[in-house]
Amino acid sequence: MNLTTNYLGLTLRTPLVPSASPLSQDLDNLKLMEDSGAAAVVLHSLFEEQIRHERYELHWVLNQGTESFPEALSYFPEAPEFQLGPEEYLRHVARAKASLAIPVIASLNGATPGGWTSFARQIEQAGADALELNLYQVPTDAQVSGADLEAQLMEVIAAVRAEVSIPLAVKLSPFFSNFANIAQRVSDQGANGLVLFNRFYQPDISLELLEVEPRVFYSTPMALRLPLRWIAILFGRHELSLAATSGVHRAADALKLLMVGADVTMLCSALMRHGIAHLRTVEREMVAWMEEHEYTSIAQMKGSLSQSRCADPSAFERAQYLRAVGVRVGEV
């Protein structure tokens, strides 16, 4: 069975790639991913805020209580240097690269233009095969228009593109007025791929504590419907590689996304829940399904149910909604 796929110009053995998650902070986990058949790995994200906040916090904590009391002019030993944010991350990239044979895709997460985009170049120099730029915004300022925010995102993509020559994928949320337009503009900025979609860590409420709690919920297979639709729509429209993330738990999920046009399918919640070795199960089941249904390669099925190739292109658009809720055009 030929499971080979091409993503961002990288030839991958299979379309199964662990997405950015805390799991990839650990080199042993990365090795286990490779041993379990991962075709590439996306490292955990280096956050714009993390870079800034970590430094403020370290500065504050190391200064706290110092030069106040004659017996304790400080509370920590003087460190000759700190491996902060990017430095530690870059070391991780280099170690991952040295330890793995599969491609290593680094991840940078931010939202606003600024000096942090220059870390992209350092990530490339550390040896990353590609970079995933995760653009995550929660705009709350009523004075800023959607158009302004979109322009800001494009500015960030352009800034990062200017820093690196390795393939660049952009991971976005689905919350845009016209995602097709956004995808086109991402392509215009020189990005090589789109990762659909970013999952928002939505806040929750603790009824007992009366506190807002940021909580991470694992995705369910239901979550794949959104990327499924947009990959189906975008497939074939431009040169961007398409990665599906969210809701990939079993082989059937991956197969559906590949059929609508995904080049790779990324797993996170499934690995968090079932363990990294689950990758092997998904691959085994995928092969079994393909054999059973007499497919010979991923390339064969890729995009076969995309909007442009499927029997009913309207199924991905508004008309399908009307049918789904039992309304026939003309009766509205």
Next chain:
Amino acid sequence: MNTAQFSTMDGNEAVARVAYALSEVIALYPITPASPMGEWADAWASAGVKNLWEAVPSLIEMQSEGGAAGAVHGALQTGALATTFTASQGLLLMLPNMFKIAGELTPAVFHVAARSIATHALSIFGDHSDVMAARMTGWAMLGAANVQEAQDFALIAHAATLEARVPFVNFFDGFRTSHEIAKIELLDNAVLLSLIEEKFIHEHRARGLSPEHPVLRGSAQNPDVFFQSRERANPFYTAVPGIVQRTMDRFAELTGRAYQTFEYHGAPDAERVLVLMGSGAETARATVDFLNAGGAKCGVLTVRLFRPWDAARFVAVLPETARAIAVLDRCKEPGSAAEPLFLDVVASLEEAWSRPIRPRVIGGRYGLASKEFTPAMVKAVLDELSAAQPRKRFTVGIHDDLNGTSLEWDEEFDIESDDTYRALFYGLGSDGTVGANKETIKIIGESTREFAQGYFVYDSKKAGAVTVSHLRFGPREIRAAYLIRRAHFIGCHQPLFLERFDVAESLRPGGVLLLNTPVPASDAWARLPAPTQRTLVDRGARLFVIDGTRVARECRLGGRVNTVMQTCFFAVSGVLPADEALRAIQDSIRRTYAKKGEEIVQMNLAAVDATLAHLHEVKLGTVGAGAGFAPAVEARAPQFVREVLGEILAGRGERVPVSALPADGTFPTGTARWEKRNLATEIPVWDADLCVQCGKCVLVCPHAAIRGKAYASTALASAPATFLSRGARLPAWKGLRYTLQVAPEDCTGCGLCVDVCPARNKSEARLKAINLQPQAPLRATERVNWEFFLGLPATPQAEVAPERVRELQVREPLFEFSGACAGCGETPYLKLLTQLFGDRLLVANATGCSSIYGGNLPTTPWTTNAAGRGPAWANSLFEDNAEFGFGFRVALDQQKEIAAGLLRTLAPQLGDHFVAQILKAPQSDEADLADQRDRIVELRERLRTLEGPAARALETVADALVRKSVWIVGGDGWAYDIGFGGLDHVLASGRNVKVLVLDTEVYSNTGGQCSKATPRAAVAKFAAGGKPGAKKDLGLMAMTYGSIYVASVAMGAKDEHTVRAFLEAEAFEGPSLIIAYSHCIAHGIDLRLGLQHQRSAVDSGQWLLYRFDPRRAARGENPLQIDSPRPRETIANYFASENRFRMLTKTHPEEARRLLALAQSDSQSRRALYEYLASRPGAEAPAVEAHPITP
């Protein structure tokens, strides 16, 4: 001058550099003010810095200074070059080994930041008491007078000892030299290599123990030869002064800096000569120069090599013209004919003076515990020498109205030249003032040809500490080992000081005052206190103001105004040209903050840019008619508090005369209440309707500044209008009113109470039942409410079940308003102790944080109840605390036995039934105790009617018949390390002593050094690369005896468990040990969230809650109960929340991962072991009775 060879650093760093370069083995133990030497060495070793022979020295932290000396002794005996750093009590603990090392003629150097020895009180400050106590050990003693000499003598000592085979103490004055930052010429390795002779190292190694050429050393000798053997070493001592002088001469050839073992300075034909050593000699030399320039004929003989004393050399350097000599000792030897240096001088003159007229010699004490020694005092001594009949013995620097020893000095006498620029800065510890000033010294000292000096005065509070920085700059070497009296520049970095004292008082005419104030420049003059206005006008000063706090806040620097105020200093002082200064500050910021990331650099650079636009000069106006400053304590305070403690609080402690002070170090308790520090910018405000009256805020408040009370509604008749009260919710208090009240001027605003409050506002969930609000507008009304609250009747004790936190809250704490850190994790346990047993409590307190916030003058938080009863508190030492408290118990038990015997003897007169009642009183709860106290009152009444010695004797011990609670309190440094042997012995004694270990998992008081309680993977001083080993399980060790009550608690995780453990420990008729997790500033956490960290420690399994009660075993049950649930979060999560662990991931990420995995495994193994122990059938449990394991 080649500026490249110059650097600015303090004495500790200067000495440590040399000691590190010349040592192979360094044994460490922290003690103020020597700790930084070990910390520097540890940091260098951790960074792989090599010594002179291209090896990284082995650094080992020991369990005590005694241990460090033993380790050094062993290393020396095996042929290594070994050293250690210490002071004060630490040096005393090294004495036994010092005798041995010297007796065996072993080359070694101990570097000592000379400090007082604890007598009537502990003092961390500098004098020569410690080195003088070591003068009989047979060690050579080389004393430095300044930072340059401290560095140079470190090398000279290391070089000389190798040749002489006599070990050396290289000492310099604690704080004055150890902590003074000065511009010094650094020694480079070439000089070190030239002075250290390899052949002597080879000889030393050859003498090392080895089975290849075995010898026996350390024999036991009989009367026949011991004496002769002691005399056998004499030639080595005779040779030392010559060796030292030759080494000094060679050093001079290499560096150009010439020293003499005895060095005379002054007029060649001087008639009056001072003899002294240490930093005081600097001041004496400068003063003599000043006086001689005016025609006087004075001199100073500085003693550099104190031991071995060379009488001939001493006399040889004295001018022939000397007619009167004053010998100044920086120590006190009570009962001696005189102090040691004086006696040596007198003996030398007696034996070696060959000229016709022998000078008159007088002796005086000065400078004990860093007491100021100024040019005016030097002049006073010289003036005394001119008197017809000078006092033979005197003191200088104090007002001795009791013994009449003190010399008067002229406060206005000043010798400082105009070309030495002097700047004073008043700041708070938290605002970064000292750090900025240290940078300023570096800027001027290292980028210009100017000399620079910085000395910093701190107070003894850990929260809201005031710092005073004394900076001098000038074209000549600065020889002023005393504080600045008249400054060209004064920076007041905190507006609150303006209310307290005249910040301009030390300004010289034409000087500059810079104020950080939120008051606009246009109002600044009018808002100044009148006395400050008067001073500024009288001195013709210039005044500048800036709202530095606002600038800092806007630049995201929080409360740290350092960069802003430093920029202002350079802008208005003119010590450097403006452009040059700006560049220098910017370079300094880049250098200082680069390793913390570009963001930190940029926000400080932004602050520099923003500062000058906000700096304004204010024209002096007319002086207002305002009053002076408010007294430090209220007029209604007791006389001793007003006249002694109040003077200390007002910064006038220097003027307190001898007669005003207690002769034996005994002070009244209950004094912290008079010290209204007003530290909090925000204080908790009670939402009475929302409050569920749970009492958790009261329990966790580290400063006892929030309290609850339930009382009859009739008590509210005269309540202030703003006093809040609600119906008590607790069924037991039905019909009573309840109030939660804050002490507005004692609260530190730490916020622990708000964090722990479980009640949320139903409409605005961010609000709780207590919320922080600005203190200033609340201060006046809440002060009145607090006073009213204190006057409310206590909740009847019969209606209080102490095991329930919500009821316990109304028990009066007898530990209040300490100077501990805002948000301290230790003090809530001490407060709880006093709420439960305070009226019958004796506390033996190990030296450490708790002895400082508990017993550092001027005030103490230990207090009394309305009946005048309360904790009796004493601190002996660091290492002996368990034994010290054990002594309390033994004495009390003995007195009780004596009293019981006398009672029985007097039973016929007192009444058999009455005596039996007293002897058989259960005294198990508050009611029993009250009954017993009533009986003792009755007993005293009856005794008054009786004649005879038995009745009189019983009166002296009758109080022993009331149950006393002896608690031995200390930190983990004491319990796990230095005091462990004693603790183990005392616990094994079976006696009824209670031990409370406030476990911060680090030596908190001395700045966060690693202890055996430090958990694996934590970064601490002396464990810069992360603690490699697991935390010692002190509780498990104690449990193995089977007869000791042991509990491990964490108040923030489970408060009622803590309370229960305290009650059970107290009720157990035998030894009890409570190990209390105490969050700490040294954990690198936000103290406001300290309780959450405690919870996280327990939830992750890092800290186990349990109780081991031998009484359960007696009932056939397993004595061990695990009280914390199985881990709900990972150790990794917990570690990620505390900088002590997180720091390792930033410095040694691989090692951090390795140690984290081991720590997770530690936690699981410990849990499994405890679960196994707790699951064993009761019958298999160990012995049950409290009994002495030791004879």
